[in-house]
Amino acid sequence: MTGGGTAKPDALIHPITRLSICGLLAAGADWVEFAALRDAAGISDSVLSKQSRVLEDAGYVEVRKGAVGRRPRTWLRLTPEGRRAVEGHLAWLAQLEQAVSAGIRDAREAGPIPSDRDQPLPSDRDQPRRVLPPPLLGGT
């Protein structure tokens, strides 16, 4: 879960859409077709097109255009620089996840938070019970 690179956040990859694109391209496939990436990421054509151009301009993604018959096909893959950045960012996120999990575990080990149905605290025992006023039967 830590990847090969050093854990380092990357501002360009951090937005969720770009993180999805880069994370999917780093998943193990060499080249991923535009439609496959769009469907897996659950984003629209225009969003993928725009964000992939940003990543391409930054040198993180390589885009290859071709055609099968009359249908144009666009293939994307991470460049070595992009792969390093993604691995570093994902490692950083994984560290964050571990820290959050450890925080939740510590909170659970500290004990449950008492609810209203639990025994009242000693200081509450001396307090008089509040009685709700009866509902008004008639308006004035």
Place this chain on the structure above:
Amino acid sequence: MRDAARDPAALEPLELLRVQRGRLADRMRPPWWYLPGAAIVWGLFFAGPFTSRSFSSPMAVSTWAILVPAVAVCFLLQWGLVRATGLKVGPGPLRVLQDGLFSYRPGRPAGIAIALVSFTGLGAEAALIRHGLPGAAIAVAALAVAAEVAAQRALLRAIRQDLRGGGGAA
């Protein structure tokens, strides 16, 4: 980092990425024609010992009559799989020559199994043909084809698992 560590919302990007990788991995399911096509390729491969070079029979065919269709169907299958799934997985032929046949980590066990079945199958077939047992050689070839197709399915399963797990990236 300290504040983010207390925020469970920090988990959301990784959870989302896991779901998206699952979707990508599900695309790596072969179309209906892929495994029957693979069986044809392996069938042609294991028909090799029955060519005129090693099998002196009037029914024997030339090596080229088997080799050319086998290679053609193999390339057609790979092209079709890439087109159907939208994913190019594993090293290309140049990388295989450069880094070795088993350099692609997720496919290594299945790749070794494919190589082992190929060598032992061809060896057993050749030995049975030499001893005048072509029927047994055909049975061995059929078993070897079934084993190769099973290994091919295992290879695709390993690729799907690798995609789902993030390919070691995270």
